[in-house]
Amino acid sequence: MTLVENFLPALWVVLSPTNMVIMTIGVVIGILLGALPGFGASQALALTFPFTFGMEPVSGVLFFIAIYAAAEYGGAIPSILIRTPGNAAAAITILDGFPMAQKGLAGRALKISLYTGVFGSMMSSFVFLFGASGLAWVGLQFGPTEMLAVGIFGLAIIGSFFGDSPVRGFIATGIGLFLATIGSSGFSGTRFAFGQAALLDGLPLIVVITGLLAVPEAFNLMAARRGDDMKLAKHLDQSAAGNRVGWKDMRALMPTMWRGTLIGTAVGAVPGAGATVASxxxxxxxxxxxKHPEKFGTGVDEGVAAPETANNAIVAGALIPSLALGIPGSGAIAILLGLLISRGIVPGPLLFSQGGDLVMSVFVGLIVSALLMLVVGIAGIHAFVQVARVPRYILAPFVLITLMIGTYAYQNYATHVVLTLVIGAVAYWFEKIRIPVIPIVLAFVMGPIIEANLNRAMVIHGGDLSFVLQRPIALVILVLAVVTAVFSFLRGRPRIVRQAEA
Structure with a gap:
């Protein structure tokens, strides 16, 4: 039987009352855990792994699929409302989602995030069904050398398109790379630990995300004037025209959603790239x-739709190399593979031919999870928006205390709380001197990808750096990185001249 012939049997399995209840619970858990700052899909799956022991194999996989998909959407909720991403990929959503919330359009931003995320998840699932084998082959073409080039290309984009000028963007990118080098080296020894035990293993991602993005916003909330709360409250009525998202709005975003879906699925098929790269x-x-790139970063619909579509589309994309080749593309997928192997299901090429019913159940489960996410998300948007109604002098200490508790609970380590506050204070100062902090977070995420693949590539090629010139795909990507960086400086030159004249 082919995958398509397994569709109806798999559909009946997924739509069984037991599995529907399990998936609904998974969606709710995924959204709630995904909305916690720094608590991404990997942590959500690791936390709920014990609950799968009493489930049937298919039910356990569907439970994980629902949590995984919902957690990717949940990360956008705090990004939009309080400028605190639930995961690294959701940091991109801050760029336009949070400005929309500041304009009183938090409901609109949440709805666009939900609708486009559901679209990306569903459409990438169809790509998964019809193009899994082809995309798995594409993923095989990306070895350590190509992933090194992808990481460098990501840095070029990060430095080019964030901040008031490319110079500030690349300075922030360099700071992020420096933070990523703290701790154990992939080559040997430790770096920049300064004899401090807390730095030997490097800075945890939750500390960096919380410190750079969440703590400065808590400080800003404390410094806000009471009059700002009154102005904001006038625009939070969900019946207001600006917060309505209808079919006309979604049709206008359709090209954006298709581009995001294709990018998310393609990046997901490359092992190790991750949702941050896709967003x-x-x-x-x-x-x-x-047609109006200058408006990005001020609160435009496309700025929320693009990263959220790609972020959710990567779920199905990441499953392609994982199920077809047994190669986990992320920590969350690695946990999912662990669940499959623990149940006697071995991922690999034979799974598509011998386990078509299970593969199809995964595909159908993704679609049903997206629909359940739509229902739960719509029901929860009104409750989510109420966060923006809370007076800032009340919300500020609550947010700060919550961040401190969450950071401490990560490993029950008080030093992480201190590091978070120190990084937050520095980030607050960076914002005053107009050095963007989002490139720091993104470069911190990209740093280990670049270093690990550079290490692997040099081991494979005996330390000869000329291996880059021998790989056509890597060479093309590196040329694109150089062009991107040069173009950004040329584009920013007139603005720098105007600022100097002023």
Whole structure:
């Protein structure tokens, strides 16, 4: 039987009352855990792994699929409302989602995030069904050398399109790379630990995300004037025209959603790339295709739709190399593979031919999870928006205390709380001198990808750096990185001249 012939049997399995209840619970858990700052899909799956022990194999996989998909959407909720991403990929959503919330359009931003995320998840699932084998082959073409080039290309984009000028963007990118080098080296020894035990293993991602993005916003909330709360409250009525998202709005975003879906699925098929790369590329491409790129970062619909579509589309994309080749593309997928192997299901090429019913159940489960996410998300948007109604002098200490508790609970380590506050204070100062902090976070995420693949490539090629010139795909990507960086400086030159004259 082919995968398509397994569709109806798999559909009946997924739609069984037991599995529907399990998936609904998974969606709710995924959204709630995904909305916690720094608590991404990997942590959500690791936390809920014990609950799968009493489930049937298919039910356990569907439970994980629902949590995984919902957690990717949940990360956008705090990004939009309080400028605190639930995961690194959702940091891109801050660029336009949070400005929309500041304009009183938090409901609109949440709805666009939900609708486009559901679209990306569903459409990438269809790509998964019809193009899994072809995309798995594409993923095989990306070895350590190509992933090194992808990482460098990501840095070029990060430095080019964030901040008031390319110079500030690349300075922020360099700071992020420096933070990524703290701790154990992939080559040997430790770096920049300064004899401090807390730095030997490097800075945890939750500390960096919380410190750079969440703590400064808590400080800003404390410094806000009470009059700002009154102005904001006038625009939070969900019946207001600006917060309505209808079919006309979604039709206008259709090209954005298709681009985001294709980028997310393609990046997901490349092992190790991750949702952050997909969101970054989607936002970059949308800005490049836009007729009004200067409006990005001020709160435009496309700025929310592009990263959220790609972020959710990567779920199905990441499953392609994982199920077809047994290669986990992320920490969350690695946990999912662990679940499959623990149940006697071995991922690999034979799974598509011998386990078509299970593969199809995964495909159908993704679609049903997206629909359940739509229902739960619509029901929850009104409750989510109420966060923006809370007076800032009340919300500020609550947010700060919550961040401190969450950071401490990560490993029950008080030093992480201190590091978070120190990084937050520095980030607050960076914002005053107009050095963007989002490139720091993104470069911190990209740093380990670049270093690990550079290490692997040099081991494979005996330390000869000329291996880059021998790989056509890597060479093309590196040329694109150089062109991107040069173009950004040329584009920013007139603005720098105007600022100097002023």
């Amino acid at each position: 970054l590329l989607a936002y970059n491409e949308e800005k490049r295709w836009s």
